[in-house]
Amino acid sequence: MRQLQLDIEPQLDARISDFSGPGWGPVVDAVRQLHAGLVSRFYVYGGAGTGKSHLLSAICDSYLELGRPAIKVSLLELLDAPIEAITSLEFYDLVALDDIDAISGVPHWQKAVFHLMNNHEGQLVFSSRVAPIELKLELPDLQSRLTQAVSVKVPNGSSYIDRQALLQSVMTRRGIHFDQQIVDYLLSNGPHQASILLQTLAQLEKMLKGEKTKLSNTTLKQIYALIDEYRQ
Numbered sequence: 001m002r003q004l005q006l007d008i009e010p011q012l013d014a015r016i017s018d019f020s021g022p023g024w025g026p027v028v029d030a031v032r033q034l035h036a037g038l039v040s041r042f043y044v045y046g047g048a049g050t051g052k053s054h055l056l057s058a059i060c061d062s063y064l065e066l067g068r069p070a071i072k073v074s075l076l077e078l079l080d081a082p083i084e085a086i087t088s089l090e091f092y093d094l095v096a097l098d099d100i101d102a103i104s105g106v107p108h109w110q111k112a113v114f115h116l117m118n119n120h121e122g123q124l125v126f127s128s129r130v131a132p133i134e135l136k137l138e139l140p141d142l143q144s145r146l147t148q149a150v151s152v153k154v155p156n157g158s159s160y161i162d163r164q165a166l167l168q169s170v171m172t173r174r175g176i177h178f179d180q181q182i183v184d185y186l187l188s189n190g191p192h193q194a195s196i197l198l199q200t201l202a203q204l205e206k207m208l209k210g211e212k213t214k215l216s217n218t219t220l221k222q223i224y225a226l227i228d229e230y231r232q
Contacts, residue, residue, distance in 0.1 A: 101128040
């Protein structure tokens with residue numbers, strides 16, 4: 001994924017298929033409307049770690065696959081950068097601004113985002129921990145514009161089926177193969193938040209290093225302990 005020439009942490013690979021669980025239905029429907037050009041401003045919100053950043057990465061990747069320029073940046077990581085950096089975003093078909101709530105209390109960045117909304121002819125996607133109406137912004141015009149966006153709350157991860165769909169999609173794409181009892185334990189006893197679930201998966205992959213032989217009881221205990229640690 002293309003990114004600004006700034007110190008922004010690379011994102012995990014992501015696909016829309018990661019969100020095939022039923023709880024994500026309204027979100028995916030809105031993404032389809034984005035693709036069809038029926039929505040120009042899209043706003044997703046939900047608690048920390050619920051998969052918002054992963055979703056924004058997936059949306060951008062879906063545009064890039066169609067040959068359409070798209071970029072995702074975190075406003076939280078842009079706060080210390082010159083606001084002029086945001087002007088380079090105007091040339092993308094789709095701009096995904098993660099952590100829009102991070103600019104609360106930062107008026108000059110609120111003005112910069114408002115300027116982008118006024119001048120960007122493509123589509124904008126926002127993510128936040130709170131609904132648009134709950135944002136604490138000093139610029140009322142920006143707050144008003146954000147409340148006009150199509151907004152959808154993302155699921156909180158409590159659904160086993162949603163977690164299973166995410167895990168299966170990511171594991172298949174990355175060629176990860178675990179013993180089924182490990183997958184079952186991860187889904188039943190592991191973290192519910194999408195971001196931490198994927199972090200746990202990455203750590204398990206490192207621990208097992210693609211090992212496909214029968215695991216010892218000692219190794220299984222270590223795996224379960226790691227999963228339990230991430231759940232806390």
